[in-house]
Amino acid sequence: MSILSLREATIRFGGLIAVNKVSFDLEQGDLFGLIGPNGAGKTTCFNLITGVYTPTSGSITFKGKPIAGQPPHKIADLGICRTFQNIRLFGSLSVLENVVVGGFLRQQVGLGSALTYLPSIIKETEKYRQKALELLKVVSLDDVADVRSKDLPYGKQRRLEIARAMATEPDLLLLDEPAAGMNPQEKVELMEDVRHIRDEFKMTVLLIEHDMKFVMGLCEKIVVLDHGEEIAYGRPDHIRNDPKVIAAYLGEAV
Amino acid sequence: MAAITAPYSSSKFWSVRFVSLIATFLGLFAVQLFIIPQLNNYDIRILTLGLFMATLAVSLNIINGITGQFSMGHAAFYVVGAYAGGKLTADKFDQVGLPPQVWLLIAVVFGAIVAGIAGIVVGLPSLRLKGDYLAIVTMGFGEIVRIFINNQDGGKQAFFGLDLGGSYQLKVGEKITQFWHVGLLLVITIALSRNLLKTIHGLAFLSTREDELAASAVGVNTTRIKVAAFVLGASLAGAAGVLFAHFNNTVAPDDGSMAQSFLIVAMVVIGGMGSITGAAIAGFALSIVPEALRRFPPISAIDLMGIVLGTIIAVVLANVIKKQSFTSSKGWSSVMTVLGYVFCLVLAFAAFKNFQSSVSPVIKGVFILLALFTLISLLFTKGKASLPGFGYFLLLLGVVVAIKFPISAVLHKIPLIEDNLSKTTYTPSDLRWALFAISLIVIMIVRPQGILGHHEWSWSAFGKMFGMNTPNKEISAK
């Protein structure tokens, strides 16, 4: 059974149809790419899946349950978490604190215990602090754990976003242009990290990326959007030779 | 910080908490029993009002500073609590016949609940509004509360014939609140905020402040967080209101006026948004200082003009000749350091002189000890680094004074001014609001993040000030 499936998901803003009847399925453990030229509706697709927008029509199901129109925090609770194209960290919190926040939805102790600082909340906070430290090791940020996150260099901020999303213990991880602004060396490392995350943490990964080398080298399945419409769906070598895709990219080497 | 990172041990944890709880109560009782009786009624009133304002500022800090929801109607929660608790006492105290202190506890809980409900009512619009819009809606809520109370005089326009004294005032009839009650509430308010920030829950509140969309994307129910912040802040303010009602004996609608709300916001912002310490200190200081100004003698209009002009010239000079050229260059910096010593000694002497005259021996002792401690640490430890800065400040003050005399002399010679203004005098307390406004503007221009920024008081930071080096962070990697 597929873990996430979109069926003719559509959203319009006034006269503009940003995403038009997009359908695709993700299987458990997929490394799935979502590509397309600028303005193709990729990020809007993410916003539909994570509940920022409600689709005008069509359905989105996650593990067999419809999730369209649920608030973002509910969707995160069900097991989908994302990163943002224009990095949205909690700027004045430390790197470690950013990741601990990700554990908030899994922790079990109530606000009352927090206000009175009972042993239960101390143990719980410590538990998620340890988890966050481990995750920081995964994205190799453990040496800057106490740095204020807005003081990090750009590439590290992107990795911190991934760690923060992983702290919510998702089954499906959505990465919005994770390699943007990174140099080739960093990109290679990131590819390794993403594969490692998929294999080690048993997560399904859906990612948006502009760097074709990155996508083709990493993803096992790809869906291509253009002007909100799905123009191709398949394995990388299939996508690479699809005439519609080549036309959409104006003959760029795909 | 130790609590999180140190291996957690249950028995030690409870004993530490128990001891600190007992110590808090003993401390408050000691102040109530030994220090308060030494003071005159006016001083007690001023100090207690200072504690009230500190409580309000710290409780608003939960909403504004920690959760980032810009609320500008906080005085409304205060006044809602005051009216709820006050009305309960006015109507029921005599019939029930409980001991006053027990009754006060009931009234405080009741007032806190009513204010908490008001917090939900205000918190709900905050789910959809941000920034300026939220500010103006909360301000509007404050005004609605004030106008509502104004009309509840049991007359034709009152709802259900409710009588809260209308625009005049509500008489409570029982003066139960003592200094230590307010002190206890302040301690509780600070403790709740501190506890929250030490836990993962606190991080959820902070993340809502930092970026709401990202917070909800990682599963923080920002709706619940925001409402919780409003309810918590509102009920603490409401509890303070009940205590105020039983302290002042009467409550008026204007205790919750827009100006009062602005003042509380200003306290939080000046203290540094999100800093509990900053809010508490700013709240206490900003309500004490204007009162302290009353003790100064009146000043003549011409002297005042001289001082204003002198200050302007000194500020212009300070902009032209940069501070660094004095404090950093070799020759000047030693001069500045000497001036810094002079400044500290003069300050200490002035403080000593002032306290000699008016305040009770116990307080005097405490203040002298504090002053000595500060002085010693300033003169002999790392605090020394700030001495040239003080010296520079003294130099500027000297410039102001040096300019003031010739200007005043010239002004006396101008017939138009001499005839009209020579007999006019102002007391500094007349000017206190204008002074407050100017300092507010200046602080915001010079240091927009507030005096303490996001920083908190902690023993380790205090130690660092005096040259010791200890880590300071609740949730840190080490």
Place this chain on the structure above:
Amino acid sequence: MNWDLLPQQLVIGIQLGAVYALIALGYTMVYGVLRFINFAHGDVYMVGAYLAYYTSMQWFDRNSMNPYVLLFVMLIISMVGCAILGLSVERLAYRPLRTAPKIAVLITAIGVSLFIEYGGKFFFKTSPKPSISQDVNVFSKPINIGGITLDGSQLTVLGVTLVLMAGLWFFVTHTKTGRAMRAVSHDFGAASLMGINVNRVVAITFGIGSALAGAGGMMNATAIGTPLDPFYGLVPGVKAFVAAVLGGIGNIPGAVVGGLIMGVMETLIVWLGYGGYKDAVAFVLLIVILLIKPSGLFGSTVEKV
């Protein structure tokens, strides 16, 4: 509830609404350009009222002067005085904070507001000044149109407001500076990249907004005749802000419509017999509007993630 009084009440409401509209214009223009609520705007309006008071009671001889000329002089003095005040506030308090966090600017605005109020208390003294509407009544004969009586004060307010708004409309749509202003309000950063002197545009916006508030203050002092005191700008200021939000903040015609709605609503509440709650109407209206259509009646906003 007396139905015969309704038309007359509506006229009074429109008169009051015109004053709100004049203040609301300043809020909406400043918000449009700088995206911040100038809390001191209501106090500028207060200063305008005081300038009108001193013009007619002390600086000029109101008995020997032609009343029309006096009215005109008052209007000019109030508007110019307030424009100068607005410009200095912008230069001294707001410009240094152009890049500071929004909250710091908001607090500064509150500081400026307190400063003008308490400075006003210092200069104008606390005791309320009596209304001067009886002293400066230019139209002695009321005009009757279909059972509704329009007196001089109402005609003055409506006439002056119409002229000022026409002028503002012409300025914004037909002059180079007006176009620059619209460009800045559309995109502050891009406008400065396109070679528009943003500081100059902001200053002009403050100047015009304050002058309009001054005109509003002058007319409230002369025509409507609320007794003056240094805090008298606070509540009308907030109400005018609500009017601006009602019409869609940043939207100039919206501010005018919002002001008129506000004035009429307020008089209707008095007419219904709940005069005690008239100051609360504005805020209830505000909360309802923000919950139903946060962008206001004529506003539109697009949010991008």
